[in-house]
Amino acid sequence: MSCIVLGARFVMLARITVNNTWLLLAVTRESAKCGGEGRISLGTTRPMNARVLSVVGRDGSHLWWATPTTVPIEMIESLPRLEIVASYSVGLDKIDMEKCREKGIRVTNTPDVLTDDVADLAIGLIMAVLRRVSASDGFVRSGKWKDGDFRLATKFSGKSVGIVGLGRIGSAIAKRAEAFRYPISYHSRSQKPHYKYYSNIIDLATNCQILIVACALTKETHHIVNCKVIDALGPNGILINIGRGAHVDEPELVSALLEGRLAGARLDVYENEPEVPEQLLGLDNVVLLPHVGSNTEETSKAMADLVIRNLETYFGNKPLLTPVL
Numbered sequence: 001m002s003c004i005v006l007g008a009r010f011v012m013l014a015r016i017t018v019n020n021t022w023l024l025l026a027v028t029r030e031s032a033k034c035g036g037e038g039r040i041s042l043g044t045t046r047p048m049n050a051r052v053l054s055v056v057g058r059d060g061s062h063l064w065w066a067t068p069t070t071v072p073i074e075m076i077e078s079l080p081r082l083e084i085v086a087s088y089s090v091g092l093d094k095i096d097m098e099k100c101r102e103k104g105i106r107v108t109n110t111p112d113v114l115t116d117d118v119a120d121l122a123i124g125l126i127m128a129v130l131r132r133v134s135a136s137d138g139f140v141r142s143g144k145w146k147d148g149d150f151r152l153a154t155k156f157s158g159k160s161v162g163i164v165g166l167g168r169i170g171s172a173i174a175k176r177a178e179a180f181r182y183p184i185s186y187h188s189r190s191q192k193p194h195y196k197y198y199s200n201i202i203d204l205a206t207n208c209q210i211l212i213v214a215c216a217l218t219k220e221t222h223h224i225v226n227c228k229v230i231d232a233l234g235p236n237g238i239l240i241n242i243g244r245g246a247h248v249d250e251p252e253l254v255s256a257l258l259e260g261r262l263a264g265a266r267l268d269v270y271e272n273e274p275e276v277p278e279q280l281l282g283l284d285n286v287v288l289l290p291h292v293g294s295n296t297e298e299t300s301k302a303m304a305d306l307v308i309r310n311l312e313t314y315f316g317n318k319p320l321l322t323p324v325l
Helices: 003-017 029-033 073-077 097-103 115-130 133-141 168-178 201-206 227-233 250-259 278-282 297-315
Strands: 023-028 039-045 050-056 062-066 082-088 106-108 161-164 184-187 210-213 238-241 264-267 286-288
Touching: 073 097, 082 297, 097 106, 106 297, 115 133, 115 168, 115 210, 115 238, 115 264, 115 286, 161 168, 161 201, 168 184, 184 201, 201 227, 227 238, 227 250, 250 264, 250 278, 278 286
Parallel strands: 082 106, 161 184, 161 210, 210 238, 238 264, 264 286
Antiparallel strands: 023 062, 023 082, 039 050, 050 062
């Protein structure tokens, strides 16, 4: 079995055994061509603070797999024959893109195949917060229903929705939201047709009841939801984050929820995953998910297949399917 096929097994292994795994495959041409299964070892690379699965072919080439963490320059520099980084993710914030560009390293990701799942979850989170699904479930399980009825929730249809980032996922969320008669507005890098555009995120937050974060994480969008945005959303506002944890100033979010300056939040991502602010755990106006936006069997397989197809096309000297660099 060649190492490139062995790599395909690792994609699936990572998906099955490590929940919410961001996958980096760093492959050298030599490792893809070497024969035999090679030697498999599981160890720790302390400078990167990440578990690494190393597959050593007969010629000493390496295939690396790393769990969620940033990918520092040191990792790229430690692989002088590195040619391609195939990411099991649509986000690129964990890859040192400047260093890859400088060294001529190709980069691919897995766009489109996860769009539907993430957009579906965003709508589900709106339903969960407005209709108090989690709290209702706890009410029944605790036996409190025998003592009286559950308090009234909020109507789901017709709420005004603001979307931060109208890319693939943001547009898919907007399309689904139309079915529930949501007035839709957005803030994005560029203006697009169909929906009301706000060039300023504070204006967007001021004019919506539900703010959904769906943009890419960049230097410009780090903590794009800060104290001013949260206060603009207001005490009746709801924040939904299915983007990246660092989009939101977490301490400010916690303070706003505790002080009643924000009605509620539904989060699938956090700044320091898997760590979640302890104060959020006791709030019944918050729904917390463990970064599962794209975690379905169907999409996981499609993402893994896309990673492998990109590697196969690269080492077959064919055009990459989803090139970023």
